[in-house]
Amino acid sequence: MSFDIIKGLATTFKNMGKKPTTVSYPEEERELPPRFRGRHVLHRYENGLERCVGCYLCAGACPADAIYIEAEENSEENRVSPGERYARVFDVNLLRCIFCGYCQAACPTGAITLEREYKLASYYPEDMVYHKEQLLEPKGQATIGSNTVWADPAPANAAQPVPQASNVFAGSAASAPAVGLGTARPEEEVLLTNEEQDEDRRKFEGGKDRQKR
Numbered sequence: 001m002s003f004d005i006i007k008g009l010a011t012t013f014k015n016m017g018k019k020p021t022t023v024s025y026p027e028e029e030r031e032l033p034p035r036f037r038g039r040h041v042l043h044r045y046e047n048g049l050e051r052c053v054g055c056y057l058c059a060g061a062c063p064a065d066a067i068y069i070e071a072e073e074n075s076e077e078n079r080v081s082p083g084e085r086y087a088r089v090f091d092v093n094l095l096r097c098i099f100c101g102y103c104q105a106a107c108p109t110g111a112i113t114l115e116r117e118y119k120l121a122s123y124y125p126e127d128m129v130y131h132k133e134q135l136l137e138p139k140g141q142a143t144i145g146s147n148t149v150w151a152d153p154a155p156a157n158a159a160q161p162v163p164q165a166s167n168v169f170a171g172s173a174a175s176a177p178a179v180g181l182g183t184a185r186p187e188e189e190v191l192l193t194n195e196e197q198d199e200d201r202r203k204f205e206g207g208k209d210r211q212k213r
């Protein structure tokens with residue numbers, strides 16, 4: 001027993017002079033790696049329009065089913081994004097999210113990025129569903145966020161990728177095909193037929209067999 005105490009004290013004294021590997025959070029914070037993925041941000045163009053065109057590609061690419069969108073048509077009286085539609089509702093459930101960044105990779109307009117906000121805690125689970133109002137960058141702000149480190153820069157002549165003067169959609173190279181959705185094979189029949197087995201199967205004709213028993 002006494003030997004254990006000596007061993008423990010020896011370990012303590014051995015490490016006393018060493019630099020600690022922990023930091024005194026929250027007074028002190030670690031520097032995050034450049035490709036850190038934290039909470040999502042929805043971005044705007046410089047003219048104030050929202051980049052999100054309500055295309056659902058991010059929701060389709062999300063492996064955790066964490067994104068919920070309700071899109072609505074733009075109108076001349078109420079133009080929110082440059083596309084046909086905009087996201088009236090855009091929720092991200094951060095309890096489901098695994099911060100994989102697939103939504104960012106799938107977005108053709110650079111509307112959604114994962115940024116450096118990691119202080120995500122709450123007493124209530126419903127507070128962890130972040131709504132568009134919380135995710136959208138404020139008016140007057142127009143950044144491309146972590147796309148500076150993750151995506152190819154937009155062509156110089158396309159500061160606002162959609163719609164182009166040529167009326168051709170020319171968004172980011174990362175889109176549905178980039179995450180495999182554009183090349184998804186059509187649904188295949190999964191029930192294989194096995195003639196031998198099928199023969200052995202009892203025919204079920206309107207429950208007659210069962211009633212006979």
Ligand code: SF4
Pocket residue numbers: 058061062063064065066067092096097098099100101102103104114
């Ligand atoms: S980071 Fe991954 S899990 Fe989270 S919302 Fe985006 S696609 Fe879904």
Ligand code: SF4
Pocket residue numbers: 051052053054055056057058059069087106107108109110111112
């Ligand atoms: S992929 Fe981009 S543009 Fe499409 S709904 Fe998601 S955030 Fe909006």
